[in-house]
Amino acid sequence: xxxxxxxxxxxxxxxxxxxxxxxxxxxxxxxxxxxxxxxxxxxxxxxxxxxxxxxxxxxxxxxxxxxxxxxxxxxxxxxxxxxxxxxxxxxxxxxxxxxxxxxxxxxxxxxxxxxxxxxxxxxxxxxxxxxxxxxxxxxxxxxxxxxxxxxxxxxxxxxxxxxxxxxxxxxxxxxxxxxxxxxxxxxxxxxxxxxxxxxxxxxxxxxxxxxxxxxxxxxxxxxxx
Amino acid sequence: xxxxxxxxxxxxxxxxxxxxxxxxxxxxxxxxxxxxxxxxxxxxxxxxxxxxxxxxxxxxxxxxxxxxxxxxxxxxxxxxxxxxxxxxxxxxxxxxxxxxxxxxxxxxxxxxxxxxxxxxxxxxxxxxxxxxxxxxxxxxxxxxxxxxxxxxxxxxxxxxxxxxxxxxxxxxxxxxxxxxxxxxxxxxxxxxxxxxxxxxxxxxxxxxxxxxxxxxxxxxxxxxxxxxxxxxxxxxxxxxxxxxxxxxxxxxxxxxxxxxxxxxxxxxxxxxxxxxxxxxxxxxxxxxxxxxxxxxxxxxxxxxxxxxxxxxxxxxxxxxxxxxxxxxxxxxxxxxxxxxxxxxxxxxxxxxxxxxxxxxxxxxxxxxxxxxxxxxxxxxxxxxxxxxxxxxxxxxxxxxxxxxxxxxxxx
Numbered sequence: 001x002x003x004x005x006x007x008x009x010x011x012x013x014x015x016x017x018x019x020x021x022x023x024x025x026x027x028x029x030x031x032x033x034x035x036x037x038x039x040x041x042x043x044x045x046x047x048x049x050x051x052x053x054x055x056x057x058x059x060x061x062x063x064x065x066x067x068x069x070x071x072x073x074x075x076x077x078x079x080x081x082x083x084x085x086x087x088x089x090x091x092x093x094x095x096x097x098x099x100x101x102x103x104x105x106x107x108x109x110x111x112x113x114x115x116x117x118x119x120x121x122x123x124x125x126x127x128x129x130x131x132x133x134x135x136x137x138x139x140x141x142x143x144x145x146x147x148x149x150x151x152x153x154x155x156x157x158x159x160x161x162x163x164x165x166x167x168x169x170x171x172x173x174x175x176x177x178x179x180x181x182x183x184x185x186x187x188x189x190x191x192x193x194x195x196x197x198x199x200x201x202x203x204x205x206x207x208x209x210x211x212x213x214x215x216x217x218x219x220x221x222x223x224x225x
Numbered sequence: 226x227x228x229x230x231x232x233x234x235x236x237x238x239x240x241x242x243x244x245x246x247x248x249x250x251x252x253x254x255x256x257x258x259x260x261x262x263x264x265x266x267x268x269x270x271x272x273x274x275x276x277x278x279x280x281x282x283x284x285x286x287x288x289x290x291x292x293x294x295x296x297x298x299x300x301x302x303x304x305x306x307x308x309x310x311x312x313x314x315x316x317x318x319x320x321x322x323x324x325x326x327x328x329x330x331x332x333x334x335x336x337x338x339x340x341x342x343x344x345x346x347x348x349x350x351x352x353x354x355x356x357x358x359x360x361x362x363x364x365x366x367x368x369x370x371x372x373x374x375x376x377x378x379x380x381x382x383x384x385x386x387x388x389x390x391x392x393x394x395x396x397x398x399x400x401x402x403x404x405x406x407x408x409x410x411x412x413x414x415x416x417x418x419x420x421x422x423x424x425x426x427x428x429x430x431x432x433x434x435x436x437x438x439x440x441x442x443x444x445x446x447x448x449x450x451x452x453x454x455x456x457x458x459x460x461x462x463x464x465x466x467x468x469x470x471x472x473x474x475x476x477x478x479x480x481x482x483x484x485x486x487x488x489x490x491x492x493x494x495x496x497x498x499x500x501x502x503x504x505x506x507x508x509x510x511x512x513x514x515x516x517x518x519x520x521x522x523x524x525x526x527x528x529x530x531x532x533x534x535x536x537x538x539x540x541x542x543x544x545x546x547x548x549x550x551x552x553x554x555x556x557x558x559x560x561x562x563x564x565x566x567x568x569x570x571x572x573x574x575x576x577x578x579x580x581x582x583x584x585x586x587x588x589x590x591x592x593x594x595x596x597x598x599x600x601x602x603x604x605x606x607x608x609x610x611x612x613x614x615x616x617x618x619x620x621x622x623x624x625x626x627x628x629x630x631x632x633x634x635x636x
Contacts, residue, residue, distance in 0.1 A: 053544060053629040073549045073626070081546020092541045092633060096241035109546040114233055153545070 001064060001161060001192045002027040002050055008058035009045055019045045020056070021215040027194060029160070032187040034203035035196045037212035043196045044165055046212065050194065051084050051163045052076045064160065081109050085154025085191075089166035091146040093138040093153075100125060100134040103152045110157065117156075124152040128182065144175035151182055155191075162186065164195040168202055180205045235559050245534070249527045249560070250567030253609050256520025257568050260513055260605050261575025261597045265582070267509030269595030271502055276593050278498045284456050285359065286465065288312075288448040288472070289487045297479040306476050306485050309443040310436075313353075315471055316448065322464050326450040327353035330432050332406065332439050338428060339404040340392040347388055348427045349405065351435035359449055360418065367399045367414030374413075374431040380438070383414040383429045391426075405430070408438050454495070461492035513601070520609050525616030528560060532620035539624045540632025549625035556621040557614055564613040568606035575602070 002025070009020040019042040027033050037043040048054035049061065052068060061068045063083060071079070085106075086092075093102045100121045107117035125131050128148045138146050147167060154162050164183065168176035180202060187193045195206065203209045211219040239246045290306040313328040330351040338347050356362075357369040362383075369383050382403065389398045389412075398412045410430065436442060452464055465488050470480040478485040532539075539552055579595050586593075624632065 048630050051544070053633075055628075077543065077546050077548040080544060086544050088633070092537075092544070094538055094541055096238070101237070105542070106545040108230070108234060109542075109548070109551065111230070114230055157546075 001029040001031070002194070003062040004050075004059065005061075006059040007046075007049065007056050007061060009042070009049065009054075009056050019215055020049075023059070023215075023217060025210060025217060025220065027192060029192055030187070030190050032184065032193045032207040033195070033210060034206040034208070035194065035210045035212060036198060036200075036203050037218075038198065041212040042215045043198075043212050047163055047165050047194065047196045050161075051086060052079055053086075077109070081106060081157060083160050085157065085159040085162040087147070087150050087154050087162065087164035087167045087195075089169035091138065091143075091150045091170075093146060093150060095138055098135050098137055099130060099141070099149050102138070102149055103156055106153060106157045120156060121152070124156055125149070128152050142175075143171050144178060147171060147175075147179050148182065151179070151186075155186060159191065161192045161194065164193065166196055166198070168197065168199065176202065231554070231558065235555065235562060238555075238559060239563070245531060246563055249524070249531065249563050249613075250570070252523035252527060253520065253564045253606075253613070254567040254571035254574070256516060256523065256609060257571030257602065257606055258575040258578075260516045260520075261572065261602050262578060263512050263516060264509060264597040264601065265575070265579040265595040267505060267512065268597065269582070269593060271505045271509070272595070273593040274498075274502060274505070284454050284461055284495055285449065285451045285491050286468070287487075287489045288450075288468065289446070290476075291484045291487050293478045293482055293485045295479045295482045295485075297482070298477055300477060304478070306472075306478060308445050308448060308472070308486075310445065311443070311475055312472055313445065313448060315475060316450070316468055319471055320464060320467055322452045322456070322460070324451045324453060325355040325359045326448065327356035327359060328432060328445040328448050329356070330435050330444065331446040332435065336406055337404075338388070338392065340401065343392055345388075345391050349430060349435075350427055351430045351432040353432060356429070356449070357416070359451055362416040362418055365415045365417050367412070369414050369416060370429055370431045375433050378433045378437050379431060380408060380410045380434055381413045381431065382410045383416050384412055385427050386415055386417060387426045388428055389415050403428075406439065456492070458492050458496050461490055465490050513605075517605050517608060520605075521612040521616075524564065524609055524613040528556075528613055528616040529620050531560075532556060532617065532624050536624055536627075536632050536635040540627075540629045540635065543625075543629040543632065549622075552625040553618065553621045556617050556624075560613045560617040561610060564610045565606070568609055572602050572606060 004023050004025045007020050007023040008018070011017040011019055023046060035043045035046060045054065049056050050063070052063075052071065055070075063079065066079070068079070094105070097105070100118055103121035103124055104117040107120065112120075122131065122134060125134050128151065130145060130148055130152070133141060133145060133149075138149070141149070162183070167183070168179055171179060183193055183195070184205065193206075195202070197203050209219070209221050210217060288308065290308045293300075293302050293304045293306065296302050308328070310328065313326065316323060317326050332349045332351070335346055336349045337344050352370065353375060354369060354371050362369065365386065367383070370381065373379070374381050382405065384398065392398070392403060393401065398415060401412050402409050403412060404410070405428065416429075432445070436444070452461060456464070466480070469486060469488060472486045473480040473482075476485070535556070542552060575597065576599075579597060582595055
C-alpha cells in the first residue's frame with residue numbers, strides 16, 4: 001500500500017535541518033502500524049509525506065499504484081480526498097461547523113449533494129455513538145468526542161489509508177483506549193492505519209511498530225503479535 | 226464552480242461568522258453611504274450657489290453711448306455719441322454670437338401712471354421682446370411685449386405685481402387701461418422678476434411705441450445683449466471688440482476710443498462665479514475619490530485579515546481534499562456576496578437620506594436639490610467589489626498554495 005524508498009527530507013528554516021535521512025519502509029494493505037520516536041525524530045514529517053501534506057527531497061514514494069512525485073496541488077487534493085483519511089492530535093475540526101457538517105466536509109469536495117452527505121455523516125456519527133451531538137459545534141464537545149468526530153470524518157470517504165498523528169496525544173487514558181479500539185475496528189474492516197505516537201502502551205495496540213531515531217529507522221518489528 | 230451547493234456552503238459560513246461578515250459589509254456600506262451623502266451634499270451646495278447666481282451667470286453686455294476722447298477722421302474729440310435704432314439693427318445683423326438683444330429707451334423726467342383716481346410715479350422701461358429672456362421675467366398673467374406690438378407700435382404695457390397692486394388693488398388688470406404720461410395704454414401682462422433688482426416697480430412698453438409717443442425718434446438709451454454662457458473670456462472680449470468697431474463705424478469714432486461707447490461685459494464676474502462652482506465640483510470629486518480610497522483600503526485590510534484568520538481552516542480543508550481553486554473560489558465568492566449586498570445597502574440608505582434632506586429643505590438658499598449621480602454610486606460600488614476581490618484574491622491564492630502542514634500549524 002505504502003512503499004517508501006530512501007526518502008530524504010531537509011527543512012530550510014534558517015540552518016538546514018536534515019529530518020529524514022533515507023527511510024525505507026513498506027506497509028501492506030490492511031496493516032495497523034505505529035511509528036514511534038522521540039520528538040524531533042522525524043515521525044510526524046514522515047506521516048505528512050505519506051499523507052501528501054508535505055513533499056520529500058529525495059527517494060521514491062508509491063501510494064497504491066501511484067508514484068507520488070511533484071503532484072500538482074489539484075492531483076494532491078484528489079489523492080488526499082479519495083485515498084487518505086487524516087486524524088490529528090489537535091482534532092482540526094472547523095469550529096463554526098456542527099459535528100455533522102464537519103464529518104460531511106470531505107464529501108463536499110467530492111461534489112456529493114448536501115442532503116446526501118449529511119445523511120451519510122449521520123450514519124457514521126450514529127455508528128460512533130455521537131448521533132445526539134450531531135448539531136453541536138466542536139467547542140461544546142469533550143476531547144474524546146471531538147476525536148471520534150474527526151475519525152468519522154476520516155472514515156466517510158472510505159479511504160484506503162487512515163493516517164493519525166498522535167491521535168491520543170490530547171486525551172486521557174480511558175478515552176485514548178476507546179479511540180484506539182475504534183481505530184482497531186476500522187482496521188478490522190481492511191483499512192490500512194498508520195499512527196504516530198510516542199506512547200508505548202498505544203503502540204502496543206498496533207500490529208507493527210516502526211521506531212525512528214534521528215531520521216532513520218531504528219527498528220521495524222514485523223512480528224510483534 | 227458556482228453551483229447551489231457552493232452557495233449553501235458560503236451562506237453557512239456567512240451565517241456562522243456574523244461579526245466578520247458585519248465588519249466587512251459595514252466598511253463597504255459605510256463607504257458607499259458616505260460617498261452618496263458627500264456627493265449629494267456637494268451637489269446641493271453647488272446647485273444652491275448656481276441658483277443664487279443664476280441671473281448673473283448669463284454672459285451679458287450693456288452698451289451706452291459716451292463721449293469721444295480722440296479726434297477721428299477729421300472730427301474733433303469731445304463729441305457725444307447717441308446710440309440709435311441703427312446700432313441695434315447693425316449689431317443684431319453683424320455679430321452672430323449675439324443670442325438675445327434689446328435696446329432700451331428711458332423716458333425723460335418724472336413719469337406718472339394713472340388708473341381711475343390713482344396716480345403714481347413709476348419707472349418706465351421701453352424694450353424689445355427679447356428683454357423678457359435677458360432679465361428672466363416670469364409672466365404671472367397675460368403676456369409680455371411681443372414682436373407685433375413692436376411692429377405696429379401698439380399702446381400696450383406689461384406691469385409688475387407691485388404696480389398692479391398700487392393701481393388696481395385686487396381687481397383684474399389685464400385688458401384694463403392705464404394712462405402713462407397722458408397716453409392711454411392697455412395692460413397685457415403682469416410679470417415677476419426673480420432677481421431683486423430695481424424692476425419691482427416698473428412698467429414695460431414696446432420701445433417703438435415709446436419712441437413714437439414720447440418723441441424719442443430713433444434714439445435709444447442703451448443696448449443690452451447676451452452671448453452664449455459657454456463663451457470663454459477671450460471669446461467674450463473679442464465680441465466686445467467687434468461691437469465697439471460696429472458702433473464706431475456708425476458713429477465715426479476710433480474703435481480704440483473706449484470712452485466713446487461704454488461696454489460693460491459681465492464675463493469677468495461670470496468667470497469668477499464659474500471658478501467657485503468648478504472649485505466646489507473639484508472638491509466633491511476629491512472627497513469622493515478619497516472616500517473610495519478609504520473604502521478600498523478598508524475592504525483590502527479586512528479581506529487580508531479574513532484570509533489570515535482562516536489559514537488553519539484552509540489547511541484543514543486542503544487536508545480533506547479541497548483543491549486550491551475551490552479555496553480561492555470560496556473566499557472570493559463570499560467577498561463578492563458580502564460587498565455587493567452591503568454596497569447595495571449603502572447605496573439605498575444614502576439615497577433615502579438624500580431624498581429626506583431634499584424634502585426637508587426644498588427651498589433653502591444655499592442648499593438646493595442635493596442629488597448623487599446614481600451611475601457614480603454604482604461605479605463606486607463596483608470598484609469596491611473589485612477591490613475586495615483583488616484584496617481577497619492574492620492572500621487567498623497564497624493561502625491556497627501554502628503546504629497544508631504549514632497552514633495546519635497556524636493558530
